[in-house]
Amino acid sequence: MAKPAKDKAVSTAKKINVHYLTRVEGHGNIIAEVDEAGTVTSCRWEVPEAPRFFEAMMLGRTYHDVHHIASRICGICSIGHQLASLQATEEALGVMVSEQTLILRKLALHGENIQSHLLHVGYLVLPDLLGVDSVIPLASTHREELLHLVKSRAMSNEFCRLVSGRTTHPQRLMVGGMAKLPSEEDLLKLREILVGAVPEMRAVVDLFAAVKGNFPDFTRETEYVGLSSPSEYGLYWGEVASTAAPRRPAALYQDVAREYCVPSSTAKWSKGVEGPYMVGALARFNINSGQLNASGREAAEKLGLKAPSYNPYYISLAQVVEVVHSIEDAITLTDRLLERGVQAEKPQVVRCAPGRGVGAVEVPRGLLFHAYEYDENGRVTHADCVIPTNQNHANIQKDLEALTPLIAREDKAAVELKLSMLVRAYDPCISCSTHRLDLSEGEGLVRFVPAGKAGLKEG
């Protein structure tokens, strides 16, 4: 096992070796070297996570189990994986779900986005902004702020539970409908906790507005990709929008998200229309901010976040905005369900026939695609999952390459912190590193900085 470097920086020369970046999901390393002259000689983002082979594990499985397998790709966005999986299966098998199911699924997605965003901004990012190494010491130094966060998160857990039955790997969502419906009582309770969370979230917005200045001032313009829907801030469905290309239906996802392998990473990397691109809260904000609801817009204003924003550290701010937006939208959706009354509905009957389907959902970390082919028995013959973090890896690398020279002369601790914060901003979900490569195109390896020094063997 590699040991963290313990060199003492006596000159400008320094070696940054963040072996297993913390406060992210999964295992990633940041390696950067600066020579005596202050020149960056190497800089790379590695993913040594154990590969998990989900696309192979789905082969031969029946349509009613596939979304439960997909769920285990990630504990933090298990609902999002289930939803993308269900969309793909339903498209392949020609199943249409009811409006009630749709509303419930949108609610489930809001619940998970809120839960995950709060975990990220509150527990993973905030400690950096307040100069501590974890959320734990904040219990004594920033107790009140922490309690607002803890309470909002508790609300989001309860939200997920009321809608999908369990916060992680839920059991209610199924092909063609819901295995169990929330009762009217549950929905009233949901409405109450959502309304109760509004002041709590105001406090969180104020907190981030106050500490925003501690984010490094760094910008790099890139391609932003996200779902876009004419009727709403695109999350559950829409076309794939890019700041570099015309919109495309989700079925053509391989035109905008082209995956390839790199030797330093068990996770795949992706190229967009022009090259590396960003997905996630900031990409969505840059594409869809015009469709935020009133409270979302107000939060963005308070945080001073304007589209387009090219500062990747502001992904966290966009996440705060989305939480506020999602709470308001969830109240609207709950009201709609309460007005029409929860109808006892049987899930749609599924008729198995060969087919192909693509699902595209905006999960906390960005755009997620699942694509399946089924045989006549309703068993998977081909599966492809393109997860948000894999789409961001190349962009993270590009950001590191742009940022490191700017801060190369700062002391080692500062460089290490800023690079770590940068990767953390993306909220990478590394353990999902399990993805299929489209073999039709012979992709070359990416070049790190400088060309030639690329780590073909992991150091």
Place this chain on the structure above:
Amino acid sequence: METEPVTLTSNETCLLSAKPRIAFFDFAGCEGDQLQIANLEEKLLDILAHVEVVSFREIKTGHGDDYDIAFVEGSITRPEDEERIKEIRSKAKVLVALGACAAIGGINCLKNFMGEGFYRDVVYGPQAGWYRTYAARPLSAVVTVDAEIPGCPIDRLEFARVVKELLLGRTPWLPDYPVCVECKMAGNVCRFDMGKMCLGIITRAGCGACCVTEGAHCWGCRGLFPTANLDAARQVMDRAGFDRRQVQDLMRFFLGDTRAGL
């Protein structure tokens, strides 16, 4: 596989002395179990008052190598994982397997039924050789495991209870009867009566039969209970008219590494 509730050695007495230092580690898994711990919210703050967290990569940057209890999530899937888990084992007084992946191999074992060349090729194509891996296995296949908190994901309250028991120097207790018992208590209609399959008949209770209650069926994520009768279970499923493939689908979902042997 050994699923008996564990008996701790004399290690437990040293846990009583000072504030125990605990650490979290993960191998191949989805980190859903660690998320359950983060989701304890206020209860977590209570637990943190009684322990010192020296390593929890998912939420904390500082890292220490000096710990009493190691909570380990995920399956062992590569040769290099073995070295790391052995090192963790050598430092920990008590090693707790967290979740189905760590305790029984869990969902990762789905790939064990395919040739290694096949699944590597399906996912990585010509670059498959870059990514070494082998059949997924539970921690107990490589090191001694003192206690387990089963489930996919773990039940957060069970986690809190097990931690409490460890801190008190007690042997953590796990139910040794099937999920069916809790399913009856929850008032569910049995899936077999609805013409569906269910693994509650052979699975260790402790989750309150939550999947059945939420409209699905038991998938076996908590592993077999100590005296589970697999032959009888298979007969029940046969007699209920399910074909071999359907039974196999369900048995392999989480139980691929057990002696369930399908």
